[in-house]
Amino acid sequence: MTLPALVPWQEMRARLLVIFPEGTPDRGFLIRDMTARTVFTALYIGAVAGSGAWLAPRHVLRMSDAQAARQDDDSRRAYLDIMSKAKAPSPAGRWYAENTREPLRDEVIRQGLVPFNAMVEREGVPTTSPAGRYALRAEFAALFRPGLTGAQLDAEAAAWRRAHLSAAALARAALVRAGASTAGANITVQGPGGPSIVLPPGPSPTITKAVIEVFAPAFLGNPRVAWVSDSANKRPFRDAPLETALGIPLDAADLLPDVVLVDLDPPGRHGEVLLVFVEVVASDGPVTDQRRNALLDLIAASPRRYRPEHAAVVTAYMDRGGDPARRTMSRLAWRSFAWFVSEPDELVQLHDGSSANRKLAALL
Structure with missing residues (x-):
């Protein structure tokens, strides 16, 4: 040999x-x-x-x-x-x-x-x-x-x-590499049912683009973008008419996450709206229990007095195996969600056990 x-x-x-x-x-x-x-x-x-x-x-x-x-x-x-x-x-x-x-x-x-x-x-x-x-x-x-x-x-x-x-592994790696390849150019985001938004280059805007263009249409019935921010400019985009209709002041820069989406027709909830608060994590800053509670307090104090079931909080990452996800997953709020650009069809739910029917079979 x-x-x-x-x-x-x-x-x-x-x-x-x-x-x-x-x-x-x-x-x-x-x-x-x-x-x-x-x-x-x-x-x-x-x-x-x-x-x-x-x-x-x-x-x-x-x-x-x-x-x-x-x-x-x-x-x-x-x-x-x-x-x-x-x-x-x-x-x-x-x-x-x-x-x-x-x-x-x-x-x-x-x-x-x-x-x-x-x-x-x-x-x-x-x-x-x-x-x-x-x-x-x-x-x-x-x-x-x-x-x-x-x-x-x-x-x-x-x-x-x-x-x-495998095809799945290849797709996941390709998505992450595609995200990294945009590092040097401004990023144009096409909002569903609305105007395009131009964001500066970087890993956070890359994830933001995926949240708006991929996550929103996949997991919401009739999505709209109400607010987008990033570390360089806390207010590059806001939909003022939508903000007025919602009755929520989208100007709490330290409280609001990177993206606020609105589902105007959430499946199975006719006549309601669903507020979706999405925090983009390229390094740190996931939605913790404290952050989630503060967001719920914000919408409860609005003239429309939204209840917790009218809001969803999501932490968005580039990849489940990346350092940001590994370092911050343990801090995610219960009754929140995690989404990964590299696995766009999947959604992680952190079930908090508040439901009376919390047997495993009921969660499948």
């Missing part, structure tokens, strides 16, 4: 960032140092599908910088043979302790490389066996060959994604 040529594991991590771009589901499992070292070790021992060599977590755990530097074929084959034995030695300078076996196996391999078609799993290996059961798919392994850089790496990574990632 001819062993694959190697590049340093640090370069492999840099390539993982290209292969799995922003917006890829569970990207954190796929781009970490441990994943790069797993790919390196698999290539080091020749664990590529069809080669007959198989990787076990112990091969990664017990790899060391000193061993990684021994790249002649004899040293690499000897490492595979020794570390595949039931009583394999524990070398000095090993990359990981034994208690990191589970995150490596479960997060990096089983939740990362295997479901993303980067690695295959051999069947029929007993759980207690020291034998390896994982191997890189040949097409994925080829993305780590020496000399693959720049535009060629980008092209081959894109071709691999088209062939091996």
Whole structure:
């Protein structure tokens, strides 16, 4: 068996960032140092599908910088043979302790490389066996060959994604990349049933555009835009006639969220309106319980005395796997919603249990 040529594991991590771009589901499992070292070790021992060599977590755990530097074929084959034995030695300078076996196996391999078609799993290996059961798919392994850089790496990574990632994963990554590509130009937003709005470039206006053009028509019956703000200019747009009709002063700059939508014909609620307060989170600032309560107090104090059921609060993110969502989801208000540009057909509801019928079956 001819062993694959190697590049340093640090370069492999840099390539993982290209292969799995922003917006890829569970990207954190796929781009970490441990994943790069797993790919390196698999290539080091020749664990590529069809080669007959198989990787076990112990091969990664017990790899060391000193061993990684021994790249002649004899040293690499000897490492595979020794570390595949039931009583394999524990070398000095090993990359990981034994208690990191589970995150490596479960997060990096089983939740990362295997479901993303980067690695295959051999069947029929007993759980207690020291034998390896994982191997890189040949097409994925080829993305780590020496000399693959720049535009060629980008092209081959894109071709691999088209062939091996699911349609949903590809769409999610494409939406996030499309959002990032607008960073240098003003953003024109077409309001439903109203005029267009021009926003400055940046991640928040990109999400705002999606809220108005994608979220609103998907989740509201007859949407209108009453208010749009951003960090650069708190009042770039307001619909004064609609504001007057609603009877709510849309001038509380510190209280109002980034977007206020109005559903003039909410399905199943004939003759009512639904106020939808949407906070755009590109870095921080989700709708918390305190913020939601303040918004409810605002509409309750209006001449029309809106009740809580006349309002919905939504926090909008670019991607569920992005840093803003991971950092702020735990602070979201109960009885609110979360929406993600990269998964536009989905909506997360934080059910607060206030309903008398709160059994799980009633929520399905």
